[in-house]
Amino acid sequence: MHSYSLIAPAKINLYLEIIGDRPDGYHELAMILQSISLADRIDVLSTNNDSIRVHCNHPQVPTDKSNLAYKAAELMARQFPEAFAKYGGLEISINKQIPVAAGLAGGSTNAAAVLVGIDLLWKLGLTQSELEELGATLGSDVPFCVSGGTAIATGRGEQLSPLPSLDNIYIVLAKYRSLEVSTAWAYKTYRQEFGNSYVRDTNDLVARANAVHSGEIVKAIFERDARKIAEKLHNDLERVVLPAYPQVLQLREIFANQEGVLGTMMSGSGPTVFALFESEQQAEQVKLHIREAISNEDLELFVARTITHGIQVASSV
Numbered sequence: 001m002h003s004y005s006l007i008a009p010a011k012i013n014l015y016l017e018i019i020g021d022r023p024d025g026y027h028e029l030a031m032i033l034q035s036i037s038l039a040d041r042i043d044v045l046s047t048n049n050d051s052i053r054v055h056c057n058h059p060q061v062p063t064d065k066s067n068l069a070y071k072a073a074e075l076m077a078r079q080f081p082e083a084f085a086k087y088g089g090l091e092i093s094i095n096k097q098i099p100v101a102a103g104l105a106g107g108s109t110n111a112a113a114v115l116v117g118i119d120l121l122w123k124l125g126l127t128q129s130e131l132e133e134l135g136a137t138l139g140s141d142v143p144f145c146v147s148g149g150t151a152i153a154t155g156r157g158e159q160l161s162p163l164p165s166l167d168n169i170y171i172v173l174a175k176y177r178s179l180e181v182s183t184a185w186a187y188k189t190y191r192q193e194f195g196n197s198y199v200r201d202t203n204d205l206v207a208r209a210n211a212v213h214s215g216e217i218v219k220a221i222f223e224r225d226a227r228k229i230a231e232k233l234h235n236d237l238e239r240v241v242l243p244a245y246p247q248v249l250q251l252r253e254i255f256a257n258q259e260g261v262l263g264t265m266m267s268g269s270g271p272t273v274f275a276l277f278e279s280e281q282q283a284e285q286v287k288l289h290i291r292e293a294i295s296n297e298d299l300e301l302f303v304a305r306t307i308t309h310g311i312q313v314a315s316s317v
């Protein structure tokens with residue numbers, strides 16, 4: 001095979017709790033991550049030269065060495081120099097459908113797809129956990145994006161524990177195209193405002209992270225009860241993002257007042273807001289209502305559903 005075409009799904013956070021500081025400067029987190037059907041398509045192609053090139057159809061996405069897909073390819077070339085020499089360079093095309101800087105792990109899922117694509121292209125035979133380990137060096141969300149589905153993520157977000165998969169919960173996602181929230185800003189501001197309530201003792205940190213496994217939302221996921229899951233949605237970062245971004249707060253309030261909405265929350269560090277539904281029809285209806293209520297062309301709305309997988313091969317040539 002000379003090329004693989006991969007589907008790279010976005011994620012939403014059903015739960016995000018900030019527990020404390022870590023010695024490495026990151027935050028200790030307890031999250032529940034969920035793959036959704038909104039996805040990018042990534043083509044990874046072997047070329048005859050020794051360079052790595054990235055193309056993307058989205059003007060906001062860099063195509064230089066700062067692109068996470070480029071970094072993933074560079075990592076593989078460094079880790080497997082013999083395979084890189086044997087199979088030659090790489091051409092990576094990103095067909096971007098996931099909104100950028102949106103709290104949906106768009107860059108991370110692209111990196112995960114490149115790891116999976118190169119593993120197949122170079123016939124490396126890496127296991128899922130080896131791919132996840134490589135992914136963790138690129139970003140905290142990359143390991144989850146490799147395997148996807150529904151999972152508890154602790155540590156920086158890279159320690160995964162799979163949960164029973166949820167399919168067919170419908171979602172409406174809303175994001176202002178020109179509104180970006182820096183993940184670094186959101187965490188820094190949270191530390192400034194709420195750092196004095198952080199758990200400090202290392203044993204307590206671990207205990208709090210473990211407590212998520214027996215939390216109400218995890219029980220609801222085991223019961224596959226969409227209503228209960230929606231009642232228990234949580235995101236600590238809303239405490240800093242909603243006051244600073246009135247447009248995000250407005251979306252949260254509008255969703256909360258729509259018929260058929262089981263629950264609504266901001267994803268990750270935002271600014272995407274999502275709402276959960278039992279049926280696709282209800283989701284489509286609320287999407288229409290919001291489009292009518294907010295006559296701003298900058299507002300992007302998507303209907304998606306929960307899915308049970310991460311990176312998937314669409315085709316190979």
Ligand code: ATP
Nearest residue numbers: 067068100101102103104105106107110141183268
């Ligand atoms: P997360 O939920 O993991 O915090 P995000 O959805 O908030 O991620 P991304 O879409 O990954 O954010 O984009 C964050 C920044 O990363 C963008 O502003 C962009 O410049 C840069 N970036 C680098 N590579 C990519 C990529 N392949 N796709 C999207 N953005 C990328």
